[in-house]
Amino acid sequence: MSHIHTGSCLCGAVKFELKGEFKKFFLCHCSRCRKTSGSAHCASLFAPGAALRWLSGEEKLSLYRLEDTNFARTFCSVCGSNVPTDAKSRGLVVVPAGCLNTDVDITPQAHIFINSKSNWDEDLASVPAFEGMPSS
Ligand SMILES: [Zn+2]
Numbered sequence: 390m391s392h393i394h395t396g397s398c399l400c401g402a403v404k405f406e407l408k409g410e411f412k413k414f415f416l417c418h419c420s421r422c423r424k425t426s427g428s429a430h431c432a433s434l435f436a437p438g439a440a441l442r443w444l445s446g447e448e449k450l451s452l453y454r455l456e457d458t459n460f461a462r463t464f465c466s467v468c469g470s471n472v473p474t475d476a477k478s479r480g481l482v483v484v485p486a487g488c489l490n491t492d493v494d495i496t497p498q499a500h501i502f503i504n505s506k507s508n509w510d511e512d513l514a515s516v517p518a519f520e521g522m523p524s525s
């Protein structure tokens with residue numbers, strides 16, 4: 390049974406629909422994911438055999454592929470948001486979880502490439518949390 394997931398970039402130019410199921414959900418701390426996300430890790434959902442359809446903004450998409458690797462990122466050329474990458478050669482759609490507007494029905498299954506993680510990426514669950522920006 391297939392589910393319909395939808396998502397968009399920050400500026401709203403790019404909108405998509407994904408028909409399929411998320412089978413894997415990894416938090417990847419590798420240096421490539423740290424660079425492209427500017428953060429501690431990527432949160433990547435893997436949907437083998439899923440059908441990705443661009444609802445708007447397809448002409449705004451940019452694809453970056455790291456030479457001689459499988460590593461690729463699709464992003465909005467206006468706002469820079471990561472959006473799904475259709476890895477057709479691998480029969481797989483890779484979806485950055487943060488670009489989805491619909492709920493995800495699975496939870497992260499693993500942190501991966503933790504040997505590459507940043508030196509400040511330790512025990513982040515114990516850092517104080519605020520609903521918004523803390524007042525100084
Ligand atoms: Zn955008």
Ligand SMILES: [Zn+2]
Nearest residue numbers: 417418419422
């Ligand atoms: Zn990675």
